[in-house]
Amino acid sequence: MEVMQDVMDDVMGGGEEGCASGCITRTGCLGLIILVAVLGFMATKFPVALPEIALPAEPILTLPVVGFSITNTLLATWLTMLILIVGSVFVTRNLKVVPTGLQNLVEWGLEVLLNLVESVDARRGRQFFPLVATIFIFLLVSNWMGILPGFASVGLVHEADHGGHPLQEVSILGFNIGLLQPGEVGEHETGWTVFSFLRSAATDLNTPLALALISVVMTQVVGVQAQGLRYFSKFVNLRGPMGPIDMIVGLLETVSELAKIVSFSFRLFGNVFAGEVLLAVMAFIVPYVVSVPFLGLEIFVGFMQAFVFAFLTLIFMHMATLGHGPESEE
Amino acid sequence: MEADLTTLAAGLAIGLGALGPGIGVGLLVSGAMHAIGRNPEATPQIQTNMILGIVFAEAIAIYALVVALILKFV
Numbered sequence: 481m482e483v484m485q486d487v488m489d490d491v492m493g494g495g496e497e498g499c500a501s502g503c504i505t506r507t508g509c510l511g512l513i514i515l516v517a518v519l520g521f522m523a524t525k526f527p528v529a530l531p532e533i534a535l536p537a538e539p540i541l542t543l544p545v546v547g548f549s550i551t552n553t554l555l556a557t558w559l560t561m562l563i564l565i566v567g568s569v570f571v572t573r574n575l576k577v578v579p580t581g582l583q584n585l586v587e588w589g590l591e592v593l594l595n596l597v598e599s600v601d602a603r604r605g606r607q608f609f610p611l612v613a614t615i616f617i618f619l620l621v622s623n624w625m626g627i628l629p630g631f632a633s634v635g636l637v638h639e640a641d642h643g644g645h646p647l648q649e650v651s652i653l654g655f656n657i658g659l660l661q662p663g664e665v666g667e668h669e670t671g672w673t674v675f676s677f678l679r680s681a682a683t684d685l686n687t688p689l690a691l692a693l694i695s696v697v698m699t700q701v702v703g704v705q706a707q708g709l710r711y712f713s714k715f716v717n718l719r720g721p722m723g724p725i726d727m728i729v730g731l732l733e734t735v736s737e738l739a740k741i742v743s744f745s746f747r748l749f750g751n752v753f754a755g756e757v758l759l760a761v762m763a764f765i766v767p768y769v770v771s772v773p774f775l776g777l778e779i780f781v782g783f784m785q786a787f788v789f790a791f792l793t794l795i796f797m798h799m800a801t802l803g804h805g806p807e808s809e810e
Numbered sequence: 811m812e813a814d815l816t817t818l819a820a821g822l823a824i825g826l827g828a829l830g831p832g833i834g835v836g837l838l839v840s841g842a843m844h845a846i847g848r849n850p851e852a853t854p855q856i857q858t859n860m861i862l863g864i865v866f867a868e869a870i871a872i873y874a875l876v877v878a879l880i881l882k883f884v
Contacts, residue, residue: 533879535879535880535883535884743869746869746872746873747872750869750876751868751869751872753879754872754875754876754879757879784861784865785865791862
């Protein structure tokens, strides 16, 4: 009992003496209770409405003559590009031979990536590096930016096609702002929904599809670069030793390349879109509190999907440079 | 029964579609645990490769989820 009392004193020690690291002080405990109470109160006063979950991206602006609509995911892609370009310009100003500060950080990151790429393919690693690293960095910034507040939540109010939510108009500093209220609209009324200004780029199937097409086409290009036109004997092999079996294998290889496009794009799209839906639904179910661990999950998933996309591209490129079997590997 | 067959299909799509990847991820992690048990010094490499494998197995569950989302929201 004495031993337990000592341990408990350490863990539950008061704020004055301090306690063992990792314990919760009395003041800390009180602070947590107050925080949860405040959040609970806010959840009743400012409830969260479930946004209308739409698979296709919502158009923000439609160019009159061309008919091309600028969607919120396109805006997010442009924002990602802006961040990357401005960041690059910032980092490469006053380049020093012995790097310090931001240049040091970026060089460390790129070095980790380069080591990873060269660990897969030592000979041609540098040739693959630009595309692989660009895919990784672009997807990383894009996925992580999509978790920021304002994405998929702030936008223009539109009449909903079906369902929707009632709207509450609030006037702040002369601007009219609409807040979606949770709850259903009546039987014969159309509710409102939000077309957000920004939506994470990979939640639109077009972006993952574009990246997947680039990836697979570049894999073929790299294969031809390494092996010449003999690379296509993977698909159509008329002089193969096995005859018809080689033709069937060639057909399977072709189907496999097409399946890679589908699998690349749907893996990325599914993960990021499902993550966005999950965040929206969790924020609706228990506002403000439960969002936190799911935001952490989204950070992890965003990083992993970016990494897997880039790493798979690298591996397929490496495999494309190999010929038939181990005699071509040096 | 108000809900139509589409909702039922969405539920079945993700429900049945998550069975395989669930077992797959379990097998993956079990293999990784065995490997770590045999060779604790290689834990970082084993962990990295395990996470990589889990992401691929998870992708199949995500395909099922995408089908369910398309059924429900399109």
